[in-house]
Amino acid sequence: MFTPPPTFAGFGLGLRKEHYRDFLETDVPVDFVEVISENFMVDGGQPRHILRQVRERHPVALHGVSMSIGSADGLDHAYLRRLRALVDEIQPLFVSDHLSWSRVAGFNSHDLLPLPYTREALDLVCRHIDIAQEALGRSMLFENPSSYVAFADADMTEWEFLAAMSRRTGCGLLLDVNNVYVSSRNHGLDAQAFLRGLPAERVRQIHLAGHTEVTDLLIDTHDQPVCDDVWSLYAQAMSLLGPVASMIERDDAIPPLAELLDELAIARCISERAHDLREAA
């Protein structure tokens, strides 16, 4: 039985092409970086070379988007072997993916599609997490996705699903605070109840990102700064959680690095305040 990876209370950024030079040529004040695993699951060339150089300077978290842990068809074992090779070389801080699915019957949507929170899905996801963690030889983190539909025949809430999944498989959780906000707004859920419902001791990493509002729905676009409501939710999360790694996740409309470091400074400040309040209580 796996247990969640050791805690790491640092502050990091997603490593994006636009900032490669900054990370290779300057001393960027972050405690870790996170990369999209699939971008580096290649045979060779510059991407892998850059990742090796960055790894010499910073701890690296591998964040995947293609494991498709909830596919009814099963896992892609060739994918797992490629990921394992990258894990063995990089020795990452965390290996994570999403509580979602992408593949069915040879088709790959390349999107993080929602699962129904049913007992059937829970059993299947837990079986797949067991297989993935065995294949990688280590425990993983799974992230709560943003969703735009909620299925009517759910047996449990998303946070109950995440808690049961983590308890049964020993995986850790990657809490995306923006996704909690987006899904809660889209489905009329109580974001505070979501946070309180998670097993705090199993959360190892936090994502902070921006979203866009389109005709009454919030879309998880990662192309905006973190909004005030998400910062508030982050403060509430940090009052509930112990030591955890926090990071800004920007995937589109990438600003200069300094702007992301400014956002990260806000996260540090909120986290320190939450820590002080916890100590005082």
Add this chain to the structure above:
Amino acid sequence: MTLAELQRDFRVWLTHASPEAARRLDPRAGMGMTVYQNNYRAQLVGVLEASYPQLHAWLGSSLFLEAAIRHIDSRPPHGWTLDAYGADFEATLSHMLPDNPDVHELAWIEWSLSESFVAPDATMLASDRLAEIDWDIARLQLAPSLRQRSVTTNASDLWSALQQQTEVPESEMLATPGGVVTWRQGYTCQLKPIDAIEHEALLSLRDDPRFSALCDALVARLGEEAGIARAGELLASWISAGIVTDVD
């Protein structure tokens, strides 16, 4: 509805926009299913644009988008990585624009460069090893990043001009068909038009990597003196360019 049924319906919604499938998934018919549909198609258009920036510039946005839509409708993605989605875009273009070999060849060049970019690493052959080699039995090892094809147009000139943002020449047929190669030297991708003799010589190495066989083939084609001279010249250029990366 089982999980497998739900996922099959989701696929039908994404690939065919079936209203029945959407209703089964979300009887309230909210905007959510439309978001997934838009994300799916926009992401695939985006990855084709990112994979083929010079082809996009050459065709123009309108024609490129028409080709992308045709590709998405006829070839749903199946690979584990989104980056692989553009692999057979050339086939869609050949079907859509059958009389434009320049477009097909431009697409091939752009895709091959992206394959070369992440191909397995190889080191350059050290020049001090050359003197030790017994060329009668030597077998040439080609760079794992090497891709080649025959061409009938000046597509490599078009690609280079588009990439360097210099004046783009008119598209034209070559006086005689030749070839084009892409490969990676260190971490830098390379593109080179080659003549038919070099194209055939490189192709022959994939079947028989012996340098002596290459010499025999070139002697048969060019005669004793010219054939041997061309073999030496090609070998020297391939080694210095990192096209031949080892000799056993």
